[in-house]
Amino acid sequence: MKHLLGLRSPVNTLSRLLNPLRAAASLQSVFHPAYARLHQEADNVLGQARALVFKGDSGEVEIKPQADTRLSLLHDGHLDELVLPRATTQRYESVPSPRVEPLRDCGPVEQTMTMA
Numbered sequence: 001m002k003h004l005l006g007l008r009s010p011v012n013t014l015s016r017l018l019n020p021l022r023a024a025a026s027l028q029s030v031f032h033p034a035y036a037r038l039h040q041e042a043d044n045v046l047g048q049a050r051a052l053v054f055k056g057d058s059g060e061v062e063i064k065p066q067a068d069t070r071l072s073l074l075h076d077g078h079l080d081e082l083v084l085p086r087a088t089t090q091r092y093e094s095v096p097s098p099r100v101e102p103l104r105d106c107g108p109v110e111q112t113m114t115m116a
Contacts, residue, residue, distance in 0.1 A: 017042050024049065029056025036072035043074050050075050054084075066091055 016028050017039065026048055030036055036053045043051040051074040056062050063069050065087040073080040 017046060017048075019046070019048055026051045027061055028053045029061045031055065031058065033070060036070070037079070040072055040074045040079050044077060044079075048074065049077075 017026075019026055026043065028039055028043075028051060030039060030053060033055045036055070039053045040051060043053075053072040053074075054063065054069050057064050063084065066089065068086050069084040071082045071084055073082065
């Protein structure tokens with residue numbers, strides 16, 4: 001619905017809060033930092049014991065290394081905030097088209113996941 005409304009729908013936001021496999025913690029990003037507290041409160045209502053919410057790059061779960069990032073934490077019902085200081089003052093241009101070559105250069109990855 002983004003192409004119709006010019007923004008993501010509430011369904012997109014809701015889907016980021018779901019945890020059907022009951023992971024012990026969740027990692028979420030928001031485009032508008034003011035919504036971080038709302039996400040924490042929703043996580044608490046949904047029974048998520050631990051969550052980390054921050055303003056991601058364009059709302060994605062990516063931290064901009066050239067910006068300070070406010071981390072909103074939920075831990076067993078307690079809300080807290082920390083600031084992750086920028087890692088660099090250098091500006092980075094957006095990647096116009098992702099490349100897989102740098103990942104391939106890391107070498108093969110062994111599959112260690114087992115099904116119970």
